[in-house]
Amino acid sequence: MKSEFNVDELVPHSGRMSLLSEITGYGEDWLSAAVDITPASMFADEQGVPSWVGLEYMAQAIGAWAGLQERKQGRTPRLGFLLGTRKYSVPVAWFLPGERIHVKVTRNMQAENGLCAFDCELQGRDYEVTASLNIYQPEDADVFLRDAK
Template identity: 35%
Template sequence: MHSYDIEQLIVHRDPMILISGLADYDQTTAHCWVNISETSPFYQKDIAGVPSYIGIEYMAQAIAAYAGAKALDNNSTIQVGFLLGSRKYLTHQASFSCDSKLDIFIEELYIEPSGLSVFNCTIKHGDNLLAEAKVNTFQPEDASQFIKENS
């Protein structure tokens, strides 16, 4: 496992980099984190946090960071991926509180040569499970061509 800054791993740029970093990863799993603060994208002062529905985006960026780390480890370039959707995105609270560190765990369940993948994802704060989902993604060989053909 190598150590990478989040900006090296995902194609997003500020202000849309939502997660703080990649803690560790292996061939099928990754652990990322996000620090929730008043400067976090999607922070809402009236709830003193970030709505928990943003968790699906944290999961998607954790998947992107995992894919990015694996690509860099193999001397490949970072590829654009697409969040297709999720099955049973469940949240166990309405928001992610300010000044909390969330741990995002992903596990690759299935990957096709076509680029379709399914991941089991969870968000935790300490031992508390805050959100969970099965996330479906697609990473085409050539994202520009894919967008052009499907626009």
């Protein structure tokens, strides 16, 4: 099912820091999105976008999934924090201009305290990458950040 919301309504990033191009589908425990690599893409240079940015594509897709859950309950999307990843290895150094990256995230585990684990996939021109991301989404990010000082 395609989302009735656009990326800007789901991910609490603004301007060039919002990296997803569109939400392409979702279900109860998953979301798929696309990223179009252009010369204007955040982090792009003459070679394209460094492949390490794929972690942020995955994290923002998770943010979009979480934002969709909030929107379906009539609430505003909340901030989340990437805690870590396992097994992120990309066989290319750059995502190339003109390339469309497909991202899929699937919730693996969600605890009541805001900790979540997601299985993630990136598909590009001739490769597929998988990784696991651990996320923390506090009830109130402002309080969390203030208390973390």
